[in-house]
Amino acid sequence: MQHRGMKKWRPFATVPxxxxxxxxIINKQLEVAQPVLTEEQMEQMNFTLIEALHTNKQVYLxxxxxxxxITEKGLIQFVDSLGNLFVFIDEVFELxxxxxxxxxxxVRLA
Structure with a gap:
């Protein structure tokens, strides 16, 4: 007699x-709507971005x-408020x- 060992039962894995x-379905349930920011919040973020750019401090974005x-830690390298974009270097991969x-x-200073 040969022992079969422990078999895992996966009832819903019959069709890949x-x-x-x-x-x-799970990913759609985890999605959240994009938060709407007030004018004051946007202004505060702008000041923090400019401060981090000039002082070369790390920020949590x-x-x-x-x-x-998504939250990442990194350095702000460039801010273009007219072009509506900024460039940051992430701490983990330095990209x-x-x-x-x-x-x-x-945006918060680290």
């Missing part, structure tokens, strides 16, 4: 397409992308990221 569909609010100012939710 189910995983794709379930993953899409919270931005909205594909239904999620330059161009981003629209309209995607920005919050």
């Amino acid at each position: 397409e189910q995983y794709i569909g379930l993953k899409e 919270t931005y909205y992308k594909k239904g999620q609010c 330059k990221n161009k981003m629209s100012l309209s995607e920005l939710i919050d």
Whole structure:
């Protein structure tokens, strides 16, 4: 007699397409709407961005992308308020990221 060992039971794994569909449904449930900022909040973020740019301090950036609010730590390299974009270098991979100012939710000095 041979022991079969422990078998894992996966009742809903019979069709691989189910995983794709379930993953899409779960991701849609986790999505949030982009927060609407007041004029005062946008002005405060602008001052913080300019201060971080001139003093070369790190900041925590919270931005909205594909239904999620993402927070990263990095250095501000360039701000163009007329062109509605800024460039920051993230702390982890040290990559330059161009981003629209309209995607920005919050900026805090580290």
